[in-house]
Every structure is written in C-alpha cells, then in structure tokens.
Amino acid sequence: MIEARETQTPPVEAPPRRRAPAFTAERIDMSHGAGGKATHKLIEGLILPAFDNPALAPLADAATLVCGGLRLALTTDAFVVHPLRFPGGSIGELAVNGTVNDLAVSGATPLGLSVAFILEEGLETAILRRELEAMAAAAKRAGVAITTGDTKVVERGKGDGLYIVTTGVGVVDPALSLSATSVRPGDQILCSGTLGDHGIAILIARGNLELEAEVLSDTLALTPLTKALQEAAGPGLRFMRDPTRGGVGTVLNELARDTGYGIVIREETLPVREVVQGACEILGLDPLYVANEGKLLAVVAPDRAEAALEALRSVPGGEEAALIGEVREEPARMVLMHTQFGGTRMIDMLIGDPLPRIC
Amino acid sequence: MKYVNEFRDAALARAVAAEIAALARAGRRYKIMEICGGHTHTIYRHGIKDLLPAPVELVHGPGCPVCVLPMGRVDEGIAIAERPEVIFTCFGDMMRVPGSKGTLLEVKARGADIRMVYSPLDALRLARENPEREVVFYAIGFETTAPSTALTLMRARKEGLTNFSVFSNHVTIVPPVRALLDSPELRLDAFIGPGHVSTVIGCRPYSFITQDYGKPVVVAGFEPLDLLQSILMLMRQLAEGRCEVENQYTRSVPWEGNLQALKCMAEVFELRPYFEWRGLGFIAQSALKLSAAYADFDAEVRFGSPGLRVADPKACQCGEVLKGVLKPWECKVFGTACTPEHPLGALMVSSEGACAAYFNFGRRAMERENVIPLQVETVSGAGS
Amino acid sequence: MCLAIPGRIVEIVDADLQLAKAEISGVRRNVNIGLLDEGEGAVQIGDWVLIHVGFAMSKIDEAEAQRTLQALEEIGAAYQQELEELHGSRIE
Numbered sequence: 001m002i003e004a005r006e007t008q009t010p011p012v013e014a015p016p017r018r019r020a021p022a023f024t025a026e027r028i029d030m031s032h033g034a035g036g037k038a039t040h041k042l043i044e045g046l047i048l049p050a051f052d053n054p055a056l057a058p059l060a061d062a063a064t065l066v067c068g069g070l071r072l073a074l075t076t077d078a079f080v081v082h083p084l085r086f087p088g089g090s091i092g093e094l095a096v097n098g099t100v101n102d103l104a105v106s107g108a109t110p111l112g113l114s115v116a117f118i119l120e121e122g123l124e125t126a127i128l129r130r131e132l133e134a135m136a137a138a139a140k141r142a143g144v145a146i147t148t149g150d151t152k153v154v155e156r157g158k159g160d161g162l163y164i165v166t167t168g169v170g171v172v173d174p175a176l177s178l179s180a181t182s183v184r185p186g187d188q189i190l191c192s193g194t195l196g197d198h199g200i201a202i203l204i205a206r207g208n209l210e211l212e213a214e215v216l217s218d219t220l221a222l223t224p225l226t227k228a229l230q231e232a233a234g235p236g237l238r239f240m241r242d243p244t245r246g247g248v249g250t251v252l253n254e255l256a257r258d259t260g261y262g263i264v265i266r267e268e269t270l271p272v273r274e275v276v277q278g279a280c281e282i283l284g285l286d287p288l289y290v291a292n293e294g295k296l297l298a299v300v301a302p303d304r305a306e307a308a309l310e311a312l313r314s315v316p317g318g319e320e321a322a323l324i325g326e327v328r329e330e331p332a333r334m335v336l337m338h339t340q341f342g343g344t345r346m347i348d349m350l351i352g353d354p355l356p357r358i359c
Numbered sequence: 360m361k362y363v364n365e366f367r368d369a370a371l372a373r374a375v376a377a378e379i380a381a382l383a384r385a386g387r388r389y390k391i392m393e394i395c396g397g398h399t400h401t402i403y404r405h406g407i408k409d410l411l412p413a414p415v416e417l418v419h420g421p422g423c424p425v426c427v428l429p430m431g432r433v434d435e436g437i438a439i440a441e442r443p444e445v446i447f448t449c450f451g452d453m454m455r456v457p458g459s460k461g462t463l464l465e466v467k468a469r470g471a472d473i474r475m476v477y478s479p480l481d482a483l484r485l486a487r488e489n490p491e492r493e494v495v496f497y498a499i500g501f502e503t504t505a506p507s508t509a510l511t512l513m514r515a516r517k518e519g520l521t522n523f524s525v526f527s528n529h530v531t532i533v534p535p536v537r538a539l540l541d542s543p544e545l546r547l548d549a550f551i552g553p554g555h556v557s558t559v560i561g562c563r564p565y566s567f568i569t570q571d572y573g574k575p576v577v578v579a580g581f582e583p584l585d586l587l588q589s590i591l592m593l594m595r596q597l598a599e600g601r602c603e604v605e606n607q608y609t610r611s612v613p614w615e616g617n618l619q620a621l622k623c624m625a626e627v628f629e630l631r632p633y634f635e636w637r638g639l640g641f642i643a644q645s646a647l648k649l650s651a652a653y654a655d656f657d658a659e660v661r662f663g664s665p666g667l668r669v670a671d672p673k674a675c676q677c678g679e680v681l682k683g684v685l686k687p688w689e690c691k692v693f694g695t696a697c698t699p700e701h702p703l704g705a706l707m708v709s710s711e712g713a714c715a716a717y718f719n720f721g722r723r724a725m726e727r728e729n730v731i732p733l734q735v736e737t738v739s740g741a742g743s
Numbered sequence: 744m745c746l747a748i749p750g751r752i753v754e755i756v757d758a759d760l761q762l763a764k765a766e767i768s769g770v771r772r773n774v775n776i777g778l779l780d781e782g783e784g785a786v787q788i789g790d791w792v793l794i795h796v797g798f799a800m801s802k803i804d805e806a807e808a809q810r811t812l813q814a815l816e817e818i819g820a821a822y823q824q825e826l827e828e829l830h831g832s833r834i835e
Binding site for chain 3: 210211212213214274275277278279281282284357358359
C-alpha cells in the first residue's frame with residue numbers, strides 16, 4: 001500500500017489576510033470584467049477606497065441598509081451581454097432575473113426594480129420592443145414591478161446595441177441572518193443545479209468558435225428556490241450567493257476568503273450536463289469557472305442539509321441540486337477539490353476570463 | 360464522454376497505484392520526467408501525485424510550447440500586432456504571456472486588433488472576410504500543432520490569398536530532450552513520452568533516449584489512467600532491467616506516426632539552423648520556419664524580424680524549472696513577485712506551465728511533496 | 744500542444760475542402776480531416792478521431808482502446824482479489 005511520506009512542505013502558505021490590494025494597471029482590460037482576481041483588485045483596490053463606507057465594505061451581492069425597524073437590501077447590476085439574444089434567454093430577461101436574484105440570495109423579497117437603458121444609435125425598434133416584452137414577462141414571473149427608469153442614446157459605435165442596468169430594493173426577512181460570518185466548520189455546501197450552462201450557451205451563440213450544441217442559458221428568478229431553502233433550513237441557512245461570472249469556483253473562493261475557513265468539494269458530486277462538459281473539454285475550460293444565471297450556492301448547517309437539498313429538488317429549476325462539499329477549519333481560506341480520480345487539487349480564484357486553450 | 364471517462368476510473372487508479380508501489384524498491388528513488396506540458400496539466404488537474412508512492416517523483420519537462428518561447432519572440436509578435444493594418448490572431452494560451460512591455464491582452468486594451476482563435480483555419484477565414492487587412496497568425500506548438508498550420512498554409516496557397524501570413528514559433532520535441540539528457544545537472548531514470556506529438560512523429564524518434572542514454576520511455580495518453588499505466592510500465596521496465604520505447608497510447612498513436620501529416624510539414628516548413636529556448640539557450644535544428652516555397656506567407660519576411668533578444672527578468676528562474684532542476688516552489692519569486700496574476704515568465708501563465716499548474720492546482724499548506732534526501736541509485740547505462 | 748479530444752465523425756461536409764462534422768458529447772463542430780483523408784485508412788463516417796485545434800489528428804482504434812482498458816481492468820481485478828484475501832485472512 002502507499003507508504004507514509006516524509007515531507008518537505010513547500011513554503012507557500014495560505015493566502016495572507018485580506019488587505020486592500022493596490023490597483024496598478026494603467027488601463028482597463030478585459031480581465032477586469034471577468035469576475036476573478038483582476039475584477040476583485042479593481043473593486044477592492046480602486047473603487048472601494050474611493051467610496052469607503054461600512055455599508056459597502058462587506059462587498060456582498062446586495063447592501064443592507066437599515067430603515068426604521070427594517071433591513072433593506074439594495075443591489076444593482078449592469079448587463080452588457082453579446083449577442084443580445086441567445087438560446088434560453090436574452091439580455092432583458094437576464095437584467096430582471098439577475099437583480100431579482102441578488103435580492104433573493106440576500107434573503108430579501110423584492111419591492112421594486114428600476115432600469116436604465118443605454119441605446120445605441122441604429123438599434124432596431126423591433127429588438128428593443130422584444131427586450132421590453134422579455135423584461136415585462138420576467139418581472140411578472142418574478143412577482144416584481146419595474147417602477148422607474150431612465151433612457152439614454154449614444155452614437156453608433158459606442159454601445160454594442162443595448163446595455164441595461166437594473167437596480168432592485170427589497171426587504172430582508174427579519175428571521176434570517178445570512179452572512180459569511182454565520183458560516184461554521186462542518187456546514188454543508190449545496191448547489192442548486194448544473195454548472196456552466198449560461199456561459200457555454202453564450203460562447204456558442206457568439207459563433208466565432210463554430211460550435212453547435214443544444215445548450216440553453218439557465219436564466220431564472222431564484223426566489224422560489226430561496227424561499228424553499230429558507231423554509232426547510234430555517235436558522236440553519238447561513239449564506240447564499242448566485243455564481244454568475246467567474247462561476248462556482250469564484251464564489252467558493254470568495255466564501256473561503258471571507259470566512260477564513262477552508263472549503264472542500266468532491267468532483268463527482270458536481271452536476272454538469274454532458275454537452276456542457278463536452279464543450280468545456282473541447283475548449284479547455286473548467287465548468288467551475290463558467291458563468292451561471294439561474295443557480296445558487298447555499299451554506300447550510302449539517303443537520304438541515306438533507307432537508308434543504310430535498311426542498312431545492314422539489315422546486316422547478318432545482319431538480320439537479322446537489323450537495324457538493326463542506327466547510328472545514330483547514331486549509332484556511334483555500335478551496336480544495338477531491339478529484340473523481342482519487343487525488344486532490346486546489347481550486348484557485350480565476351485571474352481573468354477563462355480563455356479557450358490549445359495546450 | 361467516450362474514450363475519456365473510462366480512463367478516469369478511481370477504483371482502477373487505486374489498483375494501478377498499488378502495483379506501482381509494489382514495484383518501488385526500498386531505499387530507492389525514481390525520478391520520472393513527463394516531457395509534455397499537457398501531461399503536467401493532467402497530473403495536477405486530477406491530483407495524480409496523491410496516488411503515487413513517495414519514492415516515485417515526477418519531474419516536469421520542457422514540453423510546453425508557450426513556456427519555452429523567449430520574451431523576444433513575444434515582443435516581435437506584439438510589434439506585428441501593433442501595426443494598424445494587421446488583424447493579429449493567436450491561441451488563447453498566448454494572450455497573457457508577458458513580453459518586455461506587456462501582454463497581448465494589454466496591447467489589445469491599448470487598441471491593437473488582436474483576436475483569439477481556436478484553430479488556424481479561423482485565422483484563414485478572417486483573411487478571406489477582411490481582404491483589405493493583413494491577417495497574421497501567431498503559430499505555436501510542437502509537432503502536434505505544426506501539421507495544422509501546414510495544412511492551413513497549403514489551403515491559403517490554393518485559394519491564392521495574399522493577405523494571410525504566419526509568424527512561426529513551432530518547435531520540435533527531440534532536441535530539447537537531448538539537451539536535457541546532456542545536461543550534467545539532471546539525473547533522471549525514465550521518461551513519459553508526449554502522446555499527442557507522437558500521433559504525428561510516431562514512437563521511433565525516442566529510440567535515441569533508450570539507445571544513447573539508457574533510459575526507458577513510455578509514450579502516454581492524457582487521461583489520468585493513461586499516465587498511471589505508463590508510470591507502471593516504466594517501473595516494470597526498471598525492475599526488469601529493460602530499456603525500451605513502449606507505447607501505452609496505442610488507441611491513438613500509430614508506431615509510425617501520421618505520414619500524411621509529416622508530408623505536409625515537410626512541404627511547408629524547414630528546420631531553422633538554431634532557435635533560442637527559454638532556459639535552454641540556443642539549440643540547433645529545434646524549430647520550424649516556413650520553407651522557401653512558402654516565403655510569401657512568412658510573417659517574418661513580410662514584416663521583417665529584427666531577431667530581438669530579450670533577457671528574462673533577473674529574478675526569473677524559468678530556465679531551471681523548465682529543465683526540472685528546480686521545483687516551481689523552489690524558484691525565489693514563486694508566489695511572491697511571480698503569480699498567475701502578474702507573471703514574470705510564461706511558466707506561470709500557460710495552463711501547461713509547471714508553475715501555473717502547481718500554483719493553481721497543487722499549492723496548499725497541507726500538500727506533501729516527496730523530496731527524500733536518500734542515496735540515489737542511478738540506472739546503469741551510457742550517459743547517465 | 745496537447746489538448747486533443749476524441750470525437751465521432753458524423754458527416755462529411757465538403758470532401759474538397761476536407762471538412763467533416765465531428766460530435767463530442769452532443770457538441771458538433773466542423774473539423775478538417777486533411778491529415779487523415781488519404782489511403783486505405785482514410786477517415787469515414789462513424790470513425791472516432793482525436794481532434795486538436797480543429798483538425799483530426801489520428802483515428803482512435805476501438806480495439807486498442809479495449810485492449811488498454813482490459814489490461815487496466817486485469818490489474819483492477821487482481822487488486823480487488825488481493826484486498827478480499829487480505830480481509831478474509833484477518834484474524835477475528
């Protein structure tokens with residue numbers, strides 16, 4: 001059998017305690033928008049210091065503002081996806097669901113949304129009308145109203161057709177205390193469904209990789225899932241986040257960093273559609289880092305984990321929910337994965353956009 | 360996924376690992392080099408090292424075509440990309456490799472028209488669709504990729520395209536391995552041969568390793584079970600005192616290679632008299648440039664190639680890591696001045712680079728690396 | 744240099760342009776078969792090939808794949824037996 005090994009531990013330790021990184025790049029490049037390390041550096045090194053205030057500091061999906069006896073959640077999101085329409089959805093649908101979801105994972109019931117449109121000169125009215133209808137339908141499904149907004153037009157060449165910014169406000173359920181600080185070693189990590197559907201759907205829709213596959217974006221309002229989770233897990237629900245750009249791998253790293261604990265996941269439990277796995281294998285991408293628009297990650301106390309899983313699976317959109325790992329004391333602030341092969345590897349935070357590779 | 364999942368079976372992995380462990384003689388250490396960067400990636404991605412017994416050590420070789428490019432070649436590519444008439448195309452792997460004044464991604468941010476492609480044929484399509492622009496393809500890769508560039512050029516000629524050219528940085532696998540074997544700093548027992556390069560060149564070219572240097576070679580596939588089985592085959596050779604080239608990857612590698620591919624390469628490319636390799640210096644006949652017949656498509660001819668020689672940053676120890684002399688974490692700047700976010704050298708950028716692989720997959724406070732200061736028995740044979 | 748994956752040829756799209764359609768787990772892409780289209784071993788619909796940067800590099804030999812797996816499974820079976828014998832011989 002495999003013998004005990006002598007060790008010479010390589011000197012690289014867990015990432016140091018978080019302090020504001022310096023943002024030194026002279027120009028913004030595409031990696032700053034990918035949701036990984038470069039994005040974090042931009043936010044923490046340049047933006048946070050400029051606005052510095054206690055509500056912003058946690059850098060959660062939504063800010064919590066206290067008003068009278070209520071906790072309000074406030075969130076905003078910009079949508080610049082291209083192409084505007086893709087299998088499974090469109091930019092309008094994303095714009096509504098994305099903001100509803102940031103409220104939902106903060107444990108908030110949405111009160112209302114606002115929307116700002118940046119329209120490019122030359123955009124066909126038919127396209128705009130279609131997106132407005134998509135947004136209205138998504139808002140109706142999510143049970144929220146678009147209550148105010150703004151519209152601007154920019155010159156041809158300066159807008160990629162249509163950009164949408166949505167902002168949402170909601171009331172946080174007083175019974176909930178969702179935060180990284182609530183997380184404890186032993187807590188279980190649940191994922192509500194398959195990884196990477198949205199990101200791969202977009203890559204295929206862009207066309208320049210010439211892949212044909214039936215992959216639909218998973219864009220979805222998560223509120224029914226979050227409600228089911230809250231009911232089933234009660235005070236055992238510690239934390240929720242939706243893994244959008246940067247994928248599940250990024251959220252797990254954020255969680256490890258914010259809690260100071262380690263996270264261990266098992267590769268064989270990760271739900272991935274075969275066709276998404278195929279596309280990722282062709283391009284050399286890792287589904288862990290590919291964007292999702294209709295999934296959530298939840299951290300649940302161990303005694304509620306089974307019930308929480310069943311609850312997720314009983315809601316449309318959560319059928320493939322899985323228990324993917326747990327929180328541990330060690331290795332601090334790192335994410336490890338037990339591979340399906342029987343080894344272990346680290347899941348580090350993404351640097352920039354995952355780029356298709358040939359090597 | 361067929362031909363993939365079957366070769367990732369954990370139960371079989373344990374069985375093969377146990378066989379390997381049973382063959383490891385007490386008090387003996389085994390240093391096995393995987394030549395190909397793709398194998399380095401597989402090893403770390405699946406955590407194969409966790410399954411190997413302590414005495415078996417994997418040494419990462421120089422088979423990463425991105426990592427071995429000296430900075431000067433990146434700078435030359437960037438110089439071409441900065442020309443306003445050029446649409447510069449390259450694989451994703453190259454976008455974050457540091458030149459002396461930035462990466463292609465940063466140059467793109469400054470306004471250059473740089474587009475990532477999945478295949479050289481995509482670059483050809485761009486040339487067809489943009490007749491008023493110059494489309495340049497930054498070609499990288501060992502013999503696995505060179506035939507694809509060759510076929511693309513043959514097609515470009517057939518179509519009579521005049522706005523397409525290739526900046527060739529193709530390299531060949533045998534010369535650097537020979538250079539490593541000649542290096543006094545390195546003691547190795549066996550080699551895991553590059554499976555996909557071998558689909559093109561076959562298994563014969565590695566016989567110099569067994570005949571001239573007395574080290575066994577097993578040509579390996581890229582799924583984790585392929586690697587484990589190859590390590591087992593090497594351990595068996597060592598235990599039985601054999602020294603042969605064996606093919607583990609028989610389902611994809613024909614012993615003779617792909618003659619059609621070799622013919623295309625011979626038509627389009629010729630060997631450069633010498634080429635500079637990061638960390639290994641100048642090696643004769645180790646890289647490909649476009650043949651005289653294809654000079655029209657040679658970006659170096661079209662745009663001029665100043666032959667920039669740019670030294671690595673002083674702190675960079677890429678060369679030693681590439682040679683397997685240093686482990687990634689033994690490099691003075693690993694994890695500090697050099698990380699995947701701000702890499703000093705290509706080994707920290709390329710998904711096949713030993714440093715990037717270790718940093719992204721392997722680095723953790725609890726990882727145990729098997730570096731045991733025991734007496735190393737060398738395999739008897741010439742040149743070890 | 745080494746990212747190549749197995750795919751099945753499902754259609755010859757254009758023999759002159761040496762293009763075929765390959766399928767990998769439900770994903771389809773055109774691949775160039777110009778490195779495998781000559782001689783008696785020329786690639787055909789139904790063949791499995793190794794695909795790298797949009798080109799088919801070599802045909803995957805099903806029989807050899809089976810042989811490799813079988814060799815691995817034999818090691819697996821021997822190991823399994825050893826484990827069972829180990830457990831069976833434990834002194835209770």
